[in-house]
Amino acid sequence: MANPTLHHLQHPGALEEDAHPHHPFLQHHFEDMGQQHEASTLGMWFFVAQEILFFGGIFAAYAVYRVMYPAAWSAGAHHQNWRIGLANTIVLIGSSLTMALAVWGAQAAKRKFTTLMLVLTLLLGMTFVGVKGFEYRAHFEEGLFPGSNFTYVHHENPALTRGVELFMVFYFVMTGLHALHMIIGAGLLIWFIKRAWRGDFGEEYYSPVEIMGLYWHFVDIVWIFLFPLLYLIH
Amino acid sequence: MTSTTIDDAPFIEPSATAPRNYLNDEYGVLSWLLTRDHKRIAILYLFSVTVFFTVGGILAFLMRLELLTPQGDLFTSDTYNKLFTLHGIVMIFFFLIPAIPAVLGNFILPIMLGAKDLAFPKINLLSWYIYMIGGTFGVYVIIAGGVDTGWTFYTPFSTQYSNTHVFAVTLGAFITGFSSILTGLNFLVTIHRMRAPGLTWFRLPLFVWSMYATSVVIMLATPVLAITLVLLMVERVLHVGIFDPKLGGDPVLYQHMFWFYSHPAVYIMILPGMAVISECVAAFTRKRIFGYKFVAFSSLAIAFLGFLVWAHHLFVAGISIYSAMVFSFLSMIVAVPSAIKVFNWTATMYRASVSWQTPMLYVLGFIGLFTIGGVTGLFLAALGIDVHVHDSYFVVAHFHYIMVGGTIMAYLAGIHYWWPKITGRMYPEWWARLSALLVFAGFNLTFFPQFLVGYVGMPRRYHAYAPEFQVLNVLSTAGATILAAGYLLPMIYLFWSLKFGRKAGPNPWGAVGLEWATASPPPKENFHETPVVTWEAYDYPAFLKAMRETQHG
Numbered sequence: 001m002a003n004p005t006l007h008h009l010q011h012p013g014a015l016e017e018d019a020h021p022h023h024p025f026l027q028h029h030f031e032d033m034g035q036q037h038e039a040s041t042l043g044m045w046f047f048v049a050q051e052i053l054f055f056g057g058i059f060a061a062y063a064v065y066r067v068m069y070p071a072a073w074s075a076g077a078h079h080q081n082w083r084i085g086l087a088n089t090i091v092l093i094g095s096s097l098t099m100a101l102a103v104w105g106a107q108a109a110k111r112k113f114t115t116l117m118l119v120l121t122l123l124l125g126m127t128f129v130g131v132k133g134f135e136y137r138a139h140f141e142e143g144l145f146p147g148s149n150f151t152y153v154h155h156e157n158p159a160l161t162r163g164v165e166l167f168m169v170f171y172f173v174m175t176g177l178h179a180l181h182m183i184i185g186a187g188l189l190i191w192f193i194k195r196a197w198r199g200d201f202g203e204e205y206y207s208p209v210e211i212m213g214l215y216w217h218f219v220d221i222v223w224i225f226l227f228p229l230l231y232l233i234h
Numbered sequence: 235m236t237s238t239t240i241d242d243a244p245f246i247e248p249s250a251t252a253p254r255n256y257l258n259d260e261y262g263v264l265s266w267l268l269t270r271d272h273k274r275i276a277i278l279y280l281f282s283v284t285v286f287f288t289v290g291g292i293l294a295f296l297m298r299l300e301l302l303t304p305q306g307d308l309f310t311s312d313t314y315n316k317l318f319t320l321h322g323i324v325m326i327f328f329f330l331i332p333a334i335p336a337v338l339g340n341f342i343l344p345i346m347l348g349a350k351d352l353a354f355p356k357i358n359l360l361s362w363y364i365y366m367i368g369g370t371f372g373v374y375v376i377i378a379g380g381v382d383t384g385w386t387f388y389t390p391f392s393t394q395y396s397n398t399h400v401f402a403v404t405l406g407a408f409i410t411g412f413s414s415i416l417t418g419l420n421f422l423v424t425i426h427r428m429r430a431p432g433l434t435w436f437r438l439p440l441f442v443w444s445m446y447a448t449s450v451v452i453m454l455a456t457p458v459l460a461i462t463l464v465l466l467m468v469e470r471v472l473h474v475g476i477f478d479p480k481l482g483g484d485p486v487l488y489q490h491m492f493w494f495y496s497h498p499a500v501y502i503m504i505l506p507g508m509a510v511i512s513e514c515v516a517a518f519t520r521k522r523i524f525g526y527k528f529v530a531f532s533s534l535a536i537a538f539l540g541f542l543v544w545a546h547h548l549f550v551a552g553i554s555i556y557s558a559m560v561f562s563f564l565s566m567i568v569a570v571p572s573a574i575k576v577f578n579w580t581a582t583m584y585r586a587s588v589s590w591q592t593p594m595l596y597v598l599g600f601i602g603l604f605t606i607g608g609v610t611g612l613f614l615a616a617l618g619i620d621v622h623v624h625d626s627y628f629v630v631a632h633f634h635y636i637m638v639g640g641t642i643m644a645y646l647a648g649i650h651y652w653w654p655k656i657t658g659r660m661y662p663e664w665w666a667r668l669s670a671l672l673v674f675a676g677f678n679l680t681f682f683p684q685f686l687v688g689y690v691g692m693p694r695r696y697h698a699y700a701p702e703f704q705v706l707n708v709l710s711t712a713g714a715t716i717l718a719a720g721y722l723l724p725m726i727y728l729f730w731s732l733k734f735g736r737k738a739g740p741n742p743w744g745a746v747g748l749e750w751a752t753a754s755p756p757p758k759e760n761f762h763e764t765p766v767v768t769w770e771a772y773d774y775p776a777f778l779k780a781m782r783e784t785q786h787g
Contacts, residue, residue, distance in 0.1 A: 027355075028350065029349065029350035029351040029352075029353075029355065029428075029759075031764070035427060035428075038427050039353040039354075039423050039424075039428070040353075042423050042426055042427060043353060043420075043423045046419045046423065046453060047419060049454065050415055050419070050454070050456075050457050053454050053455070053458050054457035054458070054460055054461050055461070056458070057460075057461035057462060057491060057494075058464075058465070060491070061465065061487060061491065064487055065484075069482070146474045147471075147472030147474055162475065162481060162482045163482060165474060165475075166474065166475060166476065166482055169468065169472070169474050169476060173465065173468055
């Protein structure tokens with residue numbers, strides 16, 4: 001059989017390299033910085049969509065048991081300290097603000113400002129995780145950690161005890177997965193702080209900070225849902 | 235349909251010196267293990283999924299051996315439980331789901347788009363490593379003594395009672411899920427952002443449309459399995475009652491969450507098969523696929539409707555009759571876009587000059603077997619019949635017609651179709667045709683008797699059965715032997731062809747498509763210059779005209 005081939009290069013010159021040199025952070029398989037930026041932001045949006053389904057699964061299970069065991073769910077929520085939760089929510093929203101400012105700083109090529117904002121984001125994020133750790137310890141001491149360490153008994157209505165344990169399972173899994181996302185985010189922040197300080201980011205290349213921001217805001221929004229579901233609704 | 239550039243298409247002259255391609259560009263183990271080239275990553279996946287396919291096949295063969303006789307004589311019932319569980323887990327999580335996307339999709343998709351690589355090459359490599367880590371857990375479990383829950387991990391058996399390696403294997407499945415999520419994400423972004431100039435959505439090959447639909451399902455379904463398995467592992471470790479009714483949990487919720495992933499997972503397995511079939515039908519009928527837009531949108535329709543049918547696995551699990559009726563109806567609706575594809579492929583063949591190379595033989599096998607698998611799926615979607623044949627061999631036969639008769643036939647069609655592109659060598663046609671025939675005959679002999687034996691009442695997942703089922707079971711085991719020979723042959727002759735196969739040239743099939751416009755094997759960057767696309771997909775009329783003119787001119 002003959003080997004005819006579609007030869008498609010009928011526009012010599014149309015796709016020749018531009019005269020100005022490549023941006024140092026342009027990866028070889030992209031045509032230009034615009035395409036690279038669009039690809040990475042779209043990638044993070046798709047990743048966030050995936051995360052929504054991940055957390056969506058456990059929110060659905062939470063809803064099922066909330067309907068099945070309303071009294072136990074209410075009793076469980078009473079064991080959360082909403083004041084600490086509220087303070088932590090404010091800390092987290094603050095970190096979203098500094099994150100957004102860091103994106104703006106990276107775009108405007110303000111090296112020191114960007115670094116500072118990323119450091120603040122990291123500190124606020126870690127404050128949140130630290131406070132969460134103290135809350136966890138209090139639950140351990142109360143015997144509220146599910147499994148063999150679960151010594152808590154609901155005094156007025158012992159029949160609720162199992163339900164409260166189930167509530168605490170959801171509490172620990174949901175906040176634990178959220179905290180895990182915060183810690184992964186903190187690891188990325190440390191890397192980007194280094195890159196921001198080195199002066200990698202500027203008008204043409206700021207997509208890493210921007211998609212870091214998308215991720216960080218998403219993790220914040222998850223908490224915005226977790227806080228009322230686990231602390232406030234009785 | 236205008237095409238100004240095809241009309242004066244010149245031949246690519248074979249170069250005297252061996253041209254640089256992705257295979258000889260670099261040498262050494264590390265140049266493979268640290269590669270970011272989508273083509274090399276596809277080869278890594280090809281080796282890995284072949285290993286898992288072989289393991290899963292051996293497990294299946296051991297089961298068929300046990301089922302030769304009515305009494306359990308080769309294995310204990312415990313061992314048999316582990317065999318079918320591991321067979322299911324290995325075949326689904328480590329072979330069927332990654333097979334076509336991660337091997338053929340990885341290799342061909344960026345080339346079809348005229349791109350140099352996927353959007354995120356490092357993430358592509360990462361996905362292979364994640365897959366291998368998950369697979370290591372699978373191998374560990376096989377060596378350490380197996381798992382006996384069935385691949386569905388139904389609670390509370392999996393969380394409270396089974397004393398096998400449930401935790402390790404669910405962790406393996408959890409990890410492997412992220413590998414497919416990353417592949418799906420990479421494909422979606424690549425299709426959106428990396429298309430060559432002029433390659434509009436409706437100029438895309440149907441392979442790309444189907445891969446797009448697959449990626450959407452992977453992205454939206456797999457995370458739900460991940461969280462479900464997290465809850466399962468938490469319950470198993472802490473002995474709390476998330477899904478255990480004795481401790482206040484709801485086992486049916488587990489089944490809902492599991493099938494919310496695992497039914498769409500069926501479409502993760504079959505949509506890439508449909509992707510391959512569309513390409514091969516066009517290439518071997520030398521026609522544009524009949525009703526291109528219908529086939530394209532039917533992929534998206536399958537992806538969408540596939541999310542709305544999961545509870546048809548729960549008809550006997552105690553869900554309400556009203557929701558069962560809705561899910562029964564929706565399950566029948568999802569057959570419509572699948573049928574559109576089958577009719578359109580068939581219509582493409584009508585009055586075409588069909589050539590009978592091996593990929594086309596596999597394609598014809600696929601169309602027939604997928605139709606049988608799909609129609610028996612409608613039986614199962616009907617509430618009354620489902621109650622009758624639930625958990626019987628009828629179900630086993632049905633989903634093997636889809637997964638083996640569908641996906642694996644399509645995978646083999648694709649492997650043969652793109653083998654010259656991947657390796658630069660032709661496979662031996664006579665042996666390949668023989669393997670296609672063996673696979674088709676062996677497959678039918680294996681699984682058609684299972685429809686019959688299931689319908690008359692043989693339950694699945696038992697190592698012993700009533701004596702009156704023996705004849706059909708012996709037929710089935712005999713068929714499995716033929717099927718095994720049919721699968722072994724390609725492993726041998728494809729390997730042989732690497733050294734002894736005829737040199738393929740850039741376009742051995744005379745097919746239209748960007749992947750046939752570059753060298754075989756392709757250069758590392760796929761194209762020396764970014765292609766500009768000015769023609770429609772499957773523009774065979776213009777292509778054939780150009781070919782005639784070139785030959786006469």
